[in-house]
Structures are given as C-alpha cells and as structure tokens.
Amino acid sequence: MEKIIELKKVNKWFGKFQVLKDINLSVSTKEKIVICGPSGSGKSTLIRCINRLEEHQQGEIIVDGIKLDGNTKNIDKIRSEVGMVFQQFNLFPHLSIIDNCTLAPMWVKKKSKKECETLAKEYLEKVQILDQGNKFPGQLSGGQQQRAAIARALCMEPKIMLFDEPTSALDPEMIKEVLDVMVDLAKGGMTMCVVTHEMGFAKEVADRVIFMDEGNIVEEKNTKEFFENPENDRTKLFLSQIL
Amino acid sequence: MMKNLNLLWFKEKFFSTPLNAFLTISIIYLGFITIPPLANWIFFDATFIGSKKSDCVSGGACWVFVNVWFERFIYGLYPAEEIWRINLAFGILAASILVYNFANQKIRKYILIFLFGVFPFISLFLFHGGALGLPVVDTREWGGLFLTLVISVFAIIFCFPLGIILAMGRRSTLPVFKYFSIGFIEFWRGVPLITVLFMAGVMFPLFLPAGSNLDKLIRVIIAITLFEAAYMAEVVRGGLQAITRGQYDAAKSLGMGYWKSHFFIILPQALKIVIPGITNTFIALFKDTPLVFVVGLLEILGMINLAKTNPNWLGLATEGYVFAAFVYWAFCFWMSRYSLKLENRLKTSN
Numbered sequence A: 001m002e003k004i005i006e007l008k009k010v011n012k013w014f015g016k017f018q019v020l021k022d023i024n025l026s027v028s029t030k031e032k033i034v035i036c037g038p039s040g041s042g043k044s045t046l047i048r049c050i051n052r053l054e055e056h057q058q059g060e061i062i063v064d065g066i067k068l069d070g071n072t073k074n075i076d077k078i079r080s081e082v083g084m085v086f087q088q089f090n091l092f093p094h095l096s097i098i099d100n101c102t103l104a105p106m107w108v109k110k111k112s113k114k115e116c117e118t119l120a121k122e123y124l125e126k127v128q129i130l131d132q133g134n135k136f137p138g139q140l141s142g143g144q145q146q147r148a149a150i151a152r153a154l155c156m157e158p159k160i161m162l163f164d165e166p167t168s169a170l171d172p173e174m175i176k177e178v179l180d181v182m183v184d185l186a187k188g189g190m191t192m193c194v195v196t197h198e199m200g201f202a203k204e205v206a207d208r209v210i211f212m213d214e215g216n217i218v219e220e221k222n223t224k225e226f227f228e229n230p231e232n233d234r235t236k237l238f239l240s241q242i243l
Numbered sequence B: 001m002m003k004n005l006n007l008l009w010f011k012e013k014f015f016s017t018p019l020n021a022f023l024t025i026s027i028i029y030l031g032f033i034t035i036p037p038l039a040n041w042i043f044f045d046a047t048f049i050g051s052k053k054s055d056c057v058s059g060g061a062c063w064v065f066v067n068v069w070f071e072r073f074i075y076g077l078y079p080a081e082e083i084w085r086i087n088l089a090f091g092i093l094a095a096s097i098l099v100y101n102f103a104n105q106k107i108r109k110y111i112l113i114f115l116f117g118v119f120p121f122i123s124l125f126l127f128h129g130g131a132l133g134l135p136v137v138d139t140r141e142w143g144g145l146f147l148t149l150v151i152s153v154f155a156i157i158f159c160f161p162l163g164i165i166l167a168m169g170r171r172s173t174l175p176v177f178k179y180f181s182i183g184f185i186e187f188w189r190g191v192p193l194i195t196v197l198f199m200a201g202v203m204f205p206l207f208l209p210a211g212s213n214l215d216k217l218i219r220v221i222i223a224i225t226l227f228e229a230a231y232m233a234e235v236v237r238g239g240l241q242a243i244t245r246g247q248y249d250a251a252k253s254l255g256m257g258y259w260k261s262h263f264f265i266i267l268p269q270a271l272k273i274v275i276p277g278i279t280n281t282f283i284a285l286f287k288d289t290p291l292v293f294v295v296g297l298l299e300i301l302g303m304i305n306l307a308k309t310n311p312n313w314l315g316l317a318t319e320g321y322v323f324a325a326f327v328y329w330a331f332c333f334w335m336s337r338y339s340l341k342l343e344n345r346l347k348t349s350n
C-alpha cells in the first residue's frame, strides 16, 4: 500500500528537553492508527509535527510525497490537505458555525461562497448539527462543538485527519456522539491518526495501535495483537490501568 | 402596603449601614449646595439674546458671547461665503451614516467603501478647493470645531491600522520588524505630545530640503497619528495576548498563513476585547487636539481663547470654556455610547 505519511528518525527538543526520540512511523493511505500513552509522552507533539504545528529538528517527515522543511509553500499545501481536530475544539468564537466551516475553503482554497456553503451544509449534516449552523460556538454543547470542529476540518476535503484527544475535554455523556462521527468517518475510508484513550474506539476502527512513552514509540502492533499480546511492560501496565 | 414596600426598598438601598447613610446624605447635600447656583448661572439668570457684551445685565452667564462668535468657534477663520463647502461635506457624511443605519448588508458594504475610500478625498477637495471653480482656502484659515474634527477624524483613521501593524510587529518573530516596532512604540510613548507637535510645526521644516513645503496641518496630523498609534499599538497588543494558542493552531491547521489568520481570526477577536481601550485612545486623541495651538492652529478651544481676548468681549472666558467643555463632552460621550453599543452587538457567547 502507498505510504501517505512517513517519519524517519525524527528527533525533537523543547529547549534541552527531548520530546521525540528517533521516531519512525509510516501510515498508508486509508489506514487508521491510534496513538496512546501516558500524559507528557509526546503524543500531541508527534501528530502536531505531521502538519508542522511543531517543527522537528532532526530526521525526515514526508506527507503525501512532500517533505516538510523550512519551505513555507509546502507547509501551506500540506496544511490544506491535513485536517486537525483539537482537544479544546478551537472553534472561532466570533464566527457562526457555518462561517467557521466556510472560511478556510473560501480564502485558502478560493472556492466560491456558494460552493463553500453547500459543502459546509453537507458536512454539518454528516455530523448531525445542520440545525445549529447559524449559532455561535459559545451557544453549543461541548459535543456539538467538537462535531462542528470535525465538520470544519472536513470542509477542506483533507486526505488525512489528525485527532488530538478529541473526547478528553467532553462530559462522559457527549463522548459517544463524537466517537460515532469518527467511526463513520473511518468507515468512509479516511486516513486517520488519532491520539485517544478510548480503547473501545481503537478496537473498533484502528488498524494499528502505537504506544508512546517518554518520547519513544515503545510498542507498535496491529490492533488485535496490541490488546491480546502486549510485549512491553509499560504497555501492559498502561492497559491494565485503562481497561 | 405598597408605600411601605417602597420605603423599605429605599432604606435598603440608601441607608442600609451608617456609612451608606452618611454617603447618601453627603451626596445629597453636595448636590443641594452646587446644583441650584449652577442652574441659575447657566439658565435662569443667563442672557441668551443680544449682539454685544453690554446686553448681558442679568448677572448670569453671557451666552451672547457664544452666540455672536458661534460661526468662528465652529468654522474658524474659514471665509464666510465658502462655509457651505464644509456644511456640504459634513452633510454628505451625516447622510451616508443615516443611510447606513437603514440599509441592508450589501448597500452597507458600498457605503463603507465610499466613506473610507472616496469621501476623504471629496471632503478634502471641498475644504481646500483649487479646482472646478472653488477658490483655494488655505489651511491657515481652517479652525474651530471644524479643524478639531478634521484633525481627529484623520488621525483616528490613520492611527488605528498603524497601531494594529505595530502591535503585530511587536509580537513578530522577524527581528527587524519586532525591534523596529518596539523602538517606535517606546519612543513615541516616551515624549509629550506638545513636544512632538512643536517639533512637527517648528523644527521639522528646518530638516526639509529648501523649497519643499509640507503643509503644517498635514505635519500636525502625521505627528498626532504617530503619537497615538503607539498607544493604540499597546492597547491592541493587550487584546492579542488574550487570544489563546489554540486559535492560532486552528487557523494554521486550516492552511491560513500569517496575514489571513490575523485578518480573519486573531484581530477580530483581539479588537473586540479591547474596544473599551480603543475608545479610550480615540477619546484621548480627540481631547488632545487643543494642543495644536503650539504651532498656531486654532481649533475650537483656540478660537475661544482668541475671542476672549477681543477688547469688546473681555471677561467672558468662563462662558467660552463652559461651551467648549460641553462640545467636547458631547462628542466624547457619543463615542463612549457608540462603543458600548458596538460591544453589545458583537457579543457572540452566552
């Protein structure tokens, strides 16, 4: 299968502190991977490197055939092909939900306003908040906001979707509505990298699970094996705590 | 029954504690000793109609002074037969604002383009003349409230975007842009406006090549613009600091670069937060305009100062200053109200 994301020997430091240590990772088109691990292990940093919200200092990251380096043109191109969903939603509070969705397609992809609105409605329908389109983010529940954020990312029609703990800031009763949307998306054939502790979600859709600790990938297995035969002690401990 | 309730409410609000009671009584007493004499002076004992100082015999304020000099206070030394040009320009402005308030989104857009892109040129042409049969009125003859408005409107229009750029510069990662902005802001915030105006009016021409001549009014507007832009920059920076990193992340992750993310995401939110600070700066700018007297420009307060030294009108400074205070207050109050309205309209969360 075609590799759409490739990280080779990626190292990253925040000052003197090394967050990512010799990370090797490749993701194929339409593959879904779940990344888990204790807090502070570098999961967010890892996926933020994929759309260069963070810069790596050593190694190579290639996304959809484009090498990520100082070339800003490449970065803009990658970012419009890689969607991202954040733990804190990060919707634009001064814009209505519809405007949140149409802004980037209009001004980054230069599509017509009408086209963007059709697109936005289609995706809002898909995440089941079409009726909330004219409200502002502050008027929506957490679950609705996160679904709007997913729709916003999808409106750019990305090839890859990154999720950074998309349900961690949600009340328990809203987690399912967001996971349902993500499962749907996975079944639709999207390439997805998901940082999450929702192991039910991992079992249902992930092709592979990656366990990180202190900046290292300490375990990387297909989903079934990851849960049935974890090898690393830290993985075992983590799984015993979380399951 | 009802009356008792009211009384209770009254007691609760104004006399709940000894301190509260003391404050209530003091304030009532203060009002009692100041308001009636003031009202007598301003209204009941005042003279409104007349044509010379000796018409004022009633012992109260002599509003005849303001009445007779009104045109000078408003238009300065602008030639009487050309005053219609100023009125026309402000008429167009008022009409545009009126239409704006009743128009739909699409027409509003055109009105804004007109107001910021076309109207400044039309109005400057009307004020200055020099073509189409309008005689030139030199800026030396501009004055009064008209000059106050010309200076403050243009300085406000220019200092706002400049302040935003400087605020962004101060937070920029490009060292040249960053240190230029810091230097600029700290320089202009560190010098008194009156010095800046003096430099602009008197010193600056000495540095220009001989023969070149930049109009004094333009120099003054540039000086005030640069000065206030430094304050504006710090106000806007406060707003920028309140925007969380998540907003930048989200904008970037959608492929928006520096300018797009600032224009669509960061600035709209930052500016909304600092509307009170921006209003404050505008009000300060407006009230700083009398300082242009140091270079010989006479806006409304300058005209009043001139009038009060006229031998036929000596001793009427108080009336003039009360009038000036009222005019300044009216404009500042309007700005403050308008900003409150804007703040409320832009509220988007609950």
Ligand SMILES: Nc1ncnc2c1ncn2[C@@H]1O[C@H](COP(=O)(O)OP(=O)(O)O)[C@@H](O)[C@H]1O
Pocket: A014, A019, A037, A038, A039, A040, A041, A042, A043, A044, A045, A046
């Ligand atoms: N911008 C930053 N500056 C300095 N240290 C950071 C920054 N972002 C993250 N870190 C540190 O890097 C480590 C990994 O962070 P992160 O990738 O967010 O971990 P995770 O998402 O697995 O919880 C943490 O110790 C965190 O404190």
Ligand SMILES: [Mg+2]
Pocket: A043, A044, A045, A164, A165
């Ligand atoms: Mg994280």
